Amino acid sequence: MIESSEGRILIMTSVEAERDAVLRGVGDNERVDVLLAGVGPVSAAIQTTKALQKETYSLVICAGIAGGFTEKAEIGTIAVATEIVSADLGAESPDGFIPLDDLGFGSSTRIVPEEHLVSALSSAIEAAGNITTIRGPVLTLSTVTGTAETTAALTQREPEAIAEAMEGYGVASAALEFGVPVLELRAISNPIGPRDRSAWRIKDALAALESASQVITEVF
Numbered sequence: 001m002i003e004s005s006e007g008r009i010l011i012m013t014s015v016e017a018e019r020d021a022v023l024r025g026v027g028d029n030e031r032v033d034v035l036l037a038g039v040g041p042v043s044a045a046i047q048t049t050k051a052l053q054k055e056t057y058s059l060v061i062c063a064g065i066a067g068g069f070t071e072k073a074e075i076g077t078i079a080v081a082t083e084i085v086s087a088d089l090g091a092e093s094p095d096g097f098i099p100l101d102d103l104g105f106g107s108s109t110r111i112v113p114e115e116h117l118v119s120a121l122s123s124a125i126e127a128a129g130n131i132t133t134i135r136g137p138v139l140t141l142s143t144v145t146g147t148a149e150t151t152a153a154l155t156q157r158e159p160e161a162i163a164e165a166m167e168g169y170g171v172a173s174a175a176l177e178f179g180v181p182v183l184e185l186r187a188i189s190n191p192i193g194p195r196d197r198s199a200w201r202i203k204d205a206l207a208a209l210e211s212a213s214q215v216i217t218e219v220f
């Protein structure tokens, strides 16, 4: 167990199916609250802020399913974010996307979880067996990527990114505001690319999310 980690843990999921999978994994543990963030970074930031105003937590985890970048994150694997990146906060230009960081508004579009927490979580999931775990930047977008063009543009902008989802940066922004460490844990449900809902393997991803969640209270 990580030192100084006996406090309460807040886990934010976007929808009920994800919350239920995490709850099955975590089991009955009074140190852990699993709450709904809603879909998208705005709802996630609001719901996380409300939770952090009510209760003191020592760790916040954004958990759920996600799209995986092909050949980096296969369906059913677990992605643990080394960076939580707001990938669509910025401006378009004829020369390409300009992130907010480069526009001079003095704000950052990436939040970096503590390395030892990332490492502890991903190593424990791996050690539990059966689930491949990958580490890398996880993008937060307000729109699910659904074309080859957008996939290529994101890959060019964030070549190290392994996955995309819709809440991480909102959850992490709230955690940062309250000075609480944050992690993002995602089970890959679908490939990122031209929209094909029939390729989403939500059941497999929720099963992986449940298994990965089993280690959370052992580690933290």
Ligand SMILES: O=C(O)c1cccc(C(=O)CC[C@H]2O[C@@H](n3cnc4c(=O)[nH]cnc43)[C@H](O)[C@@H]2O)c1
Pocket (backbone or CB within 6 Å): 014, 015, 017, 018, 038, 039, 040, 064, 065, 066, 067, 068, 141, 143, 144, 145, 164, 165, 166, 167, 189, 190, 191, 192, 202
């Ligand atoms: O239909 C269902 O049974 C079902 C069960 C659990 C979750 C869902 C969702 O649709 C969750 C939406 C949630 O998933 C993230 N997500 C998943 N894949 C992607 C993606 O390719 N790009 C962006 N986000 C993705 C996202 O965080 C959504 O909030 C349905």
